[in-house]
Amino acid sequence: MIVIESLTKHYGPIAAVDGVSMTIERDSITVIVGTSGSGKSTLLRMINRLIEPTSGRVLIDGRDTASESGHRLRRHIGYVIQGYGLFPHRTVAHNIATVPRLLGWDENRIRPRVAQLLEALQLDPAVYSGKYPHQLSGGEQQRVGVARALAAEPAVLLMDEPFGALDPIIREKAQDDLLEIQRKFGTTMVVVTHDIDEAFRLGDRVAVMSAGRVLQYDRPEVLVTHPADPLVARMTGSAERAMRLLSLTTAGEAALPLTPGEAGTGGPAVPASASLRVVLSELLWHGSESATVIDGDGTPRGRLTVAAILARARAR
């Protein structure tokens, strides 16, 4: 668990991050989303102390991050950036082994770990271990970057626009892979992005930042249904891609089974042929949490909730 307490960073008179407090749950993915200059990268970099805060503190599993030197702290926190920053003079295996070597791991422990990570990221160790970064495609570099960040089994993984340099098709695949990795290794991940679709797709919880402050920090569906700020509403409203996905699925396909005796218990009735997008806007319009899906002849066929629709949107 990461606890951020009134974290502030001033550059001269300007506050890049202004009194941010938030708690990041264990083994979850938290996404910080905002426009450039919103302070999201500064906030992320203060967690691993690449930037020293002006005031406030960060606790990881109850321990103040300021209690040890910055570079020692960072060896236990994975870090992935846009462009990855792979060391061009080192092979893939050598790159991945960087932090374990800094920590003084035994070579007999490093080698299998590198192979395990390469396999987990769908890179054949026999093929990729000896390659140099410039011999890899963008997607492969990204995966090596993630493997390198995970090498020393960090409890926390920080990612700053990790998919920013990928083209859209590879990006979706990389996002899926990340969700898979998270399930597999159970790491607490904090991801910074400017892309609201990416935020909704990845985040268990999403923090929207603007001008150094966190406007809202909650589950994605809450951001959509109950935006705390006009800016949040505008950003979530622009989550077009997710919406487009919703318009491709009908209410009949997505309907949840009715529990016996519950028929017609509340909310608007929607036809099974309507798209989820229509259902969602209907629900938001009525301020209702759930709707009843009805057949052409009016018989209730199932039930839909806002949460279920958003879950579908995120699962593509």
Add this chain to the structure above:
Amino acid sequence: MRRAATVLRLGALGLLLAFLLVPQRFAPLFAPLAHGGAPAIYDQGNLAMLALAHLTTVLAACLGSTVVAVALGILVTRASGAEFLPLSRALVNFGQTFPPVAVLALAVPLIGFGEKPTLIALFLYGLLPIFENTVVGLRSCPAAVLEAASGMGMSARQRLFSVELPLAMPLILEGIRISLVINIGTATIGSTVAAKGLGEVIIAGLLSNNTAFVLQGGLATGLMAVLLYDGVAALERRLYRNY
């Protein structure tokens, strides 16, 4: 193509060694250039020893300039040395307009004749390309790589030695190569201030109007410079073919 280049290199090296070790064998080649019964082969000293002295002076000076220039280059690219960066770059630019002979000539009044002024002139002049390339090399490390290095928990020193310097190394080596070649040439001029080296042969030829001597000294230093230049270039390619 590559095999031909290797044969050429080995041939040049063999020719240089043969000429330095048994110069008399080459007398018939140079005889037509020596007029009026003058000796065809330099006879006032051992060519191999002169070449060795020449090379030693150049390498010693180059070693010194490498250590100092790289250290200075590291210093001015750290946050704590940033104040000195603009001036040091201006100085290098200015220094490169300094003719090598002038450096040598100005060193003589300060330290006197012999090896020392040559060594100091070579050292000073050799600093410039190495310093310049070190600074450029260190400053052109990609920002993402540096950020990743810090982000993974490298200390400033670890980052310098295991990321920045290795990445700057090809450029630093190139600086050393330029410095070496300039110095081999400048060291020949050192003979005008009584430093031991192959310049002696050329100067002797110029003074006694014996073209055979001039040609011998010139060819030997020229071959040495080309071989050294080529050798360091080959080393660079071998070390850094991966990136």
Add this chain to the structure above:
Amino acid sequence: MSSPGLLMRRPAAARHTAVLAGIDRLGALLTLLGAAGLFLLPFVLFKANRIVPGDSRSVAQVLPLWASLGFEAMLAAVAAVALLIANGPLRLAAALGGIVGLAMALAAAANALTPPHNIIVRVAPGGGFWLLAAALGLLATDAITRMRPGPGVRVLLLGLFLGAAGLALTHGTFDNVSIVREYSLHASAFALAARQQVLLSVGSLGAAVIVALPLGILCHRAPRLKPGLLGALNVIQTVPSIALFGILMAPLGALAAHVPLAAAVGIRGIGAAPAVLALFLYSLLPIVANTVAGLKRVSPATVEAALGMGMTRWQTLTSVELLLALPVILTGIRIVLVQNIGLVTIAALIGGGGFGTFIFQGIGEMATDLVLLGAIPTVVLAFSAAVLLDALIEVLDRARQ
């Protein structure tokens, strides 16, 4: 991506700089350098004649008490500015003031030590003078660098510097300083050497441009030729200058001996001919390489457009491609010119003339002043050429954008 992470400093280091925030560290270094020059090394060397080694004299030993105290107070004021004031123009003014004061002190010391009508004794600037000059010069350079003057201002500063130096020399203020005395002994030879130095370096450059430009264009058009040609020119560059001068003496000597016409137009084994030829050969590589690089920089779309508008290949080359490549080509020419000015000094060894004549004669006679008489103008010439061409390149580069 800008990365604030690079600005990261350890807290300890930050605290350390905060304490010293008021003091300029470069200023501190230069002050130490100047103080060492002032107190530890001789300000001038007094010699009974031009060859013998000199006796050390400090400022206090030579100048009257009020003058030496005034001089030291002036230097202290400059040091205070260097240490405490960050304003660029003010630092430059202080440095220039210091340089003028230093020069006046040297002239005064020379006048004080020279008996009337004695032209045998020599008063040469000593290590202390040179160190002070270096510290003040560095202060001025740093101030100028931080002010980032445009090309026009830089040329103006150079002109002012040259003008002031020329005025001071002709005015007679420094007549008793050893180097100026050496100059007055060699005035006519100096004028000749200056002409030779310029002619040899510019002449060989001109010849090289005429040959190297077409070669560069050729390499650009037929890339297959490039590695071979550049490789060969590279090998020429690695041959030490003195050796190349010497080696060229042989064929040129033979040419003069066997072809009367060649001898008639002034080609000899020694002298200017091998010097010009060697400099010409050295000049080829930078110009060819930069011509290729400059032409490569011109985007194919621009060439397409020019051809599409109905320009002929020749018109495209001369009025589009070469024009756009000009700044890069000029950079090559700058490298060559500065390099040639330096190399011409070596040509003196084979009778090529130029300032090198003084240098080598001075080395032979162990006359330091004569060495300086050759070396200082060479450096000034090379430096001026660099400043002028850099300014020109910058102006062209700006016009391009």
